[in-house]
Amino acid sequence: MTIAEIISARSTLAGSRRTGACKAIAIALLLSAPLGLQAKIDANAVYEPVSPTIDQARANILIARQLQFTHFRDLGISDELSGDVFDAYLDYLDGQRIYLSREDIAKFDEVRTKLGSALKTGQLQPGFDIYNLVQQRIIERLKFALNTIDNGLDSLDFSSNERILVDRSEADWEADAKALDELWIKRIKNAVLAQRLNGAEDEDIADTLRRRYEGQLKRAYQARSEDAFQAYMNAFTGMWDPHTSYFSPRTSENFNINMSLSLEGIGAVLQSDNEYTKVVRLVPGGPASKQGELQPADRIVSVAQEGEKPVNVIGWRLDEVVDLIRGPRNSTVTLEVIPANASDETITETIAIKRDEVKLEEQSASKDVIELNRGSKDYRIGVITIPTFYADFQAMQAGDPNYKSTTRDVRQLITELEAEGVEGLVIDLRNNGGGALHEANDLVGLFIDKGPTVQIRNANNDVQVLNDEDPSVAYDGPLVVLTNRMSASASEIFAGAIQDYGRGLVVGSQTFGKGTVQAVRPLNHGQLKITQSKFYRVSGGSTQHKGVIPDIEIPSRIDKSRIGEDALEHALPWDQIEAVPHTRYFDFSGIIDELRKRHEERFATNPEFSLLQQEIDFLERQRETDTVSLNLEERRAQHEQIERTRLTIANARRELQGKEPFDSLEDLEDWQDQQAADPDTTDDELDFIIREGGHIMADMLDLDQKMASILNPQQFAVQAPAAAAR
Missing domain, CATH: 3.90.226.10 (2-enoyl-CoA Hydratase; Chain A, domain 1)
Incomplete structure (x- = not known):
């Protein structure tokens, strides 16, 4: 959402993309104190199922009436719609199909065709039952991952010819818990490989992954009734169109802050995208836009304050990620992101952005x-x-x-x-x-x-x-x-x-x-x-x-x-x-x-167009990659090829600008960090x-x-x- 959209949002709004039932929420990352690091998980923690409230039931009935009688699309609440809501809800809760099994899905066969009539009358319990089961499965999977790491990374085999599917959103559900165990071993291998190729030692890799999974586990234990309700309502409202969405009281507060134009931060619009927080759009003239590295469709993995360790935010609620990215003007926040053009989720980049006010001029x-x-x-x-x-x-x-x-x-x-x-x-x-x-x-x-x-x-x-x-x-x-x-x-x-x-x-x-x-x-x-x-x-x-x-x-x-x-x-x-x-x-x-x-x-x-076409072709090849190898040597060769291509393209652009080429990818990344520290020094020459x-x-x-x-x-x-x- 742009500044002008925020100003005029009470009458007309514009904006964004949705994955499953995920909704874009205009969050122009404002000034406040960031959250602290996640605490160690209590070994005796027990998941407490969440339940709907009377206020939520009343809101559900009002939403159903508004959708049926005032939305632009004439769409009734039918058995067919019920099945679509069910699928969208699961897509929101487990979009990569890594927590639930076919056995779990079968438990809700009777519910699939009844959600519509229940949503008409404010009967929310079926949706909450699904939510609670997913949270329990998330906890089980994360405990399995932590146990695998505690057994030692040297127990993992990286010499086989195994491969892992990059995007599982269209994959079949795994049959049972045993099949999910095998999938998660592959996921952990993939994560370890990515960090090894970036030069990390196994001890540091284990520490990073442990903190990541512990952070997600903590969020699962802290699930709130409002989390389930917002997810369920957005699966429901998304049947009408992707820009129709429910804002919880907390999300409404953030939205209303935007209305008042209190725009200090990095200047970005974010949305939930399964386990990730995704960049929808950059506010023109904002710090992220001027810095130039953060792009639409990038997904945020971790957030670091100056002088502090990164906090992994996979699985976090959107409002909590926003709170963490907020901070004082002129301070720097560092985001680890999965680039929009990454071939798989283990490829990340680190982007440092100096927080500032988004100035109208x-x-x-x-x-x-x-x-x-x-x-x-x-x-x-x-x-x-x-x-x-x-x-x-x-x-x-x-x-x-x-x-x-x-x-x-x-x-x-x-x-x-x-x-x-x-x-x-x-x-x-x-x-x-x-x-x-x-x-x-x-x-x-x-x-x-x-x-x-x-x-x-x-x-x-x-x-x-x-x-x-x-x-x-x-x-x-x-x-x-x-x-x-x-x-x-x-x-x-x-x-x-x-x-x-x-x-x-x-x-x-x-x-x-x-x-x-x-x-x-x-x-x-x-x-x-x-x-x-x-x-x-x-x-x-x-x-x-x-x-x-x-x-x-x-x-x-x-x-x-x-x-x-x-x-x-x-x-x-x-x-x-x-x-x-x-x-x-x-x-x-x-x-x-x-x-x-x-x-x-x-x-x-035109050499500049030729270079652009090379970049487009390179990105196309990256996007067409549907699986990645879990073999260390094969993966290293692929990684080195990608790095060489990035450096070649960057140096070709430097040559066109009459500048000295970078000797290595590290030099390129150091230069990008310098640009991030002072985006006003960016070359403003008219582009081709x-x-x-x-x-x-x-x-x-x-x-x-x-x-x-x-x-x-x-x-x-x-x-x-x-x-x-x-």
Whole structure:
């Protein structure tokens, strides 16, 4: 969730991905004292089953009513839904299928088809029974792991040809406890191998794993009724769509802190992902975004305060991980993460981030100028980067005539760029996760005379059309809009409108596809965030699920199979309604093939693009790995190959920048640590994708005769044809 989204979240929200029944919760890691290290486990500890409360039962009934009667999706609570809730709940509690066996699942055969009717009437005990069994199995598995470690790592055999499945989310459940024992031996071997390959000694490995499993065991013993209820409700609400979720009173507190913009910390949005805490999105201008190493879909393994040992957070509740990452401004927190592109869960990276305040000015739109020499002609292309759609609502409500907003700032930047003699404009919306809806509407208005910008349809099929009523145009020259997979919500509304009006070209990669609107509704116990409407472009197509497809595509490192609306279970589908009349400024069909041809010819000889493609190919190979070897020698060879590839790619980039190569991977990592300590020293040179946007603009200017219509848009205005009926 971006700053602007947080500001406007009470009316419109945007955001994220879900695994199983896991829900994204906007946690912009705030200032407070961190938790201490986990205590030693009491050998005589006994798991105390949790039970539902009357308040939870009442909240359950209210949630069921809201979902059935006010959600955008018309979905009844049926026997079929009951089975889906059951599967999603197990996915939430044991997504990697490492705790429960087929014998355990069979115990709940009768429950599978009855959860729906029970959830209608607030009968929570079946869900709590499942939760308690899973907690007991977690405790058994962790005790087994600790016992294995205590028997000595030298008892483990690393010379066989065994392999372990990297992702077990689609695997069969193991038959019984004995089969789970065998699986867990493999898991422990895998963890030991990963640390041996990183240079750790067996004594240190045993200590690290022991602390990890003891930490998880402690959390299992400390399970609370609210943990079971939130997990169960989110499995239930997730049947309607991935952005509808239940917030417990504690989670609601964190959410409401975000509403007040108390944003000090690392600036990240997190969610639970089975046993892990996963990064959903980075707040533009925040410490993590500026530091540059933490990425969406990274999973957090441990958290370390300055001068302290890392605390393993696998299996922790989301709110507890957030508390641990919080800390004083200018202090450093170190995260051990499994990178989004890691081939298996044992590959981790350590990232040090200096906590700081997320400053509004660092999220503001900014400008630059690209100077291109194209044979006999030089071009000056303006670039405006918009990290988020923001507005200072407090200043606006107070009547401050100089309040900051995206549209006001961009208007001023356009004026400055035109004074500098730019011939075209590139708007960079990459990684812009959205924000204030009215700012997207107003920003479109800077580039068109007047007209509709977006349609919003509610559950009753009533359609509201937002319009730009201001006939003034801040910029009527040629336009390119850059997008990527992390461009979402308000970014998609702007890019889609520019594309529909023929006002400019969209360049980059397919956007996120977040085309729904949520409202937060209070309950007697916690809150419900519920999807109530859907965005549609002026041409009638929804931005939901499909996003905006660029006119000219540039490959991206981001894995679309893991990040994006179409990667989410139960995401609302793409559809379309009637178009609304709107001006078509230019028909690019006559020149788009030539523009694509020139772009592809440039990239065929561009060393930076070649390097990007090498990275993408490398990441693809990593992602395609479904098993890893438990043989030490084979694993070492694989590890060394990965390390060599990382170093080769890093040094190729250094060479392009005219810098000395790194002698070793350790040198690269030391340099990354130095960058993390002072992210403001990062090289701000315009990246090659922005420059390619400038080249595409120059191509458009080269075709000036065919581009005459966009340079004088009113002369060539036509009415867009109506789209197909709903």
